[in-house]
């Protein structure tokens with residue numbers, strides 16, 4: 494049996510349709526027509542998932558949800574609503590529903606939502622994330638990385654803001670999720686926002702949300718990321734680029750835990766841990782009047798500097814071996830490794846793109862080489878570097894020249910997308926709408942490996 498589902502809904506048609514759909518798929522369906530029957534089944538039959546009608550006869554949602562959350566905290570509850578509204582959804586989620594699902598809803602959609610909810614619940618029930626895999630941010634033996642790990646571990650339980658400093662690709666984003674997942678807020682969300690290039694109003698609405706009618710295009714109320722991150726962590730990448738108009742509002746959140754949605758009079762409270770990151774020199778930005786001094790002091794109490802790869806060459810072979818192990822699994826190419834000369838070549842390179850670039854070089858080599866043990870000649874540093882430079886030469890727009898073959902158009906388009914993504918193959922593949930492995934195959938077949 495896949496699971497047991499309690500369908501608490503007065504609508505006989507919906508119950509029957511869902512039962513007919515889920516039973517052949519290994520689910521057991523329990524039906525309740527009202528709150529009394531639902532309570533009884535919940536107590537007796539211990540379902541894995543509950544579908545609960547918003548206005549189930551016999552008891553209001555505002556009573557039932559808190560009661561059920563208290564008695565069965567680990568059972569995901571999905572609220573089905575025939576009269577959906579934003580207020581109803583916010584209330585249901587606040588009271589502990591996993592999802593708020595507007596009716597009508599097709600059984601296949603409901604089944605998918607149930608499976609997601611169950612999966613999320615199982616993930617939450619996993620043992621603490623120390624055992625949960627994911628890249629290890631402190632690989633290596635250098636004093637710089639050992640010191641960083643010791644400091645991070647001391648700060649895990651603190652609620653103070655953290656500032657991650659380091660060049661591009663040093664792993665600031667990875668470290669932010671590692672910290673979140675190992676800290677006391679791991680069960681709540683980690684919400685990420687990159688402040689670079691966001692216009693002030695967009696940044697404000699993303700962070701603080703807005704009321705309906707707050708500005709011309711605000712046709713609906715929008716929850717800000719701060720509210721989504723409540724009880725969890727907020728990762729603000731490129732915080733040095735935050736618009737000066739938004740900075741005092743962030744400071745208020747940090748100092749008083751209060752903020753206001755755009756267009757709202759009332760203030761709200763929120764409980765988040767801020768993890769900020771930047772590759773810029775914030776002190777210089779404060780001196781230049783681009784970053785507020787008071788905000789800088791607030792977020793820089795606990796600065797953590799992530800070393801560049803070239804500052805710790807002794808760690809490179811260890812990290813490379815670890816990345817190749819992961820790539821072996823991901824690419825289905827067992828036994829990936831490096832010759833001694835290839836390791837030495839990796840250690841002798843300057844890695845302006847740090848871990849991201851190292852991973853790109855290894856992934857590219859692993860996909861393109863015919864043998865699993867990679868040699869120096871398999872490592873294409875120039876391709877990675879050309880892809881990283883924002884000024885890397887790009888081809889002219891292919892659509893302007895009708896004499897081009899389809900292959901040439903494809904070749905040029907891929908080059909441009911790759912260059913515009915700074916050589917980041919994963920992101921380029923995403924923009925192109927193809928799997929990363931297919932992009933590598935295309936690069937190979939189009940002879941693009943050294944000229945992105």
Ligand SMILES: Nc1ncnc2c1ncn2[C@@H]1O[C@H](COP(=O)(O)OP(=O)(O)OP(=O)(O)O)[C@@H](O)[C@H]1O
Pocket residue numbers: 628629630631632659660661662663664665666667668730772816848849850852
């Ligand atoms: N510890 C690690 N082990 C393996 N790979 C890593 C590790 N840290 C980072 N990476 C790789 O490097 C890439 C860049 O990492 P991340 O985005 O965390 O860096 P960043 O410092 O936040 O970069 P940016 O400043 O450009 O946003 C990741 O996508 C991942 O592939």
